[in-house]
Amino acid sequence: MFGGASPGVKPSLSELRKFDIKATLPRTQVAITFECKRDRLAIETGNVAVEHKAILHSEADIVVYLIDQISNNQLLQIGRETLIRLLKENWQGERRWRVVQGGEYRDYMTLIPVEEFVEMCTPV
Secondary structure: OEOOOOOOOOOOHHHHOOOOEEEEOOOOOOEEEEEEEEEOOHHHHOEEEEEHHHHHHOOOOEEEEEEOOOHHHOEEEEEHHHHHHHHHHHHHOOOOOEEEEEOOOOEEEEEEEHHHHHHHOEEO
16 A cells, blocks of 8 residues: 555545555564665765654654665665654764755755665565
């Protein structure tokens, strides 16, 4: 299922913004939601750009990243709450990673070196 709507019901825009994909584990019937992100420029810049607004507004359990040309396009996952905690620690404390404004809407994003980001994540 895509977005936050119930099966057979046309989702509202606010429901679609909650997460990208919902999956139910077959054995336990536990539902897990995913926010899906792709970084096409990480190989060129050496950094994964984590968009603050997208992560903070999502209600997903897990954030899945596709980083082009890294690890044979392996999907990487990290808990959304874990990622939020790391971003907040970086924002409020000693800046481990650079924070910039960028992208189409000039929103804040944290630039995490690719190798470090890959180590923080789990392959899917």
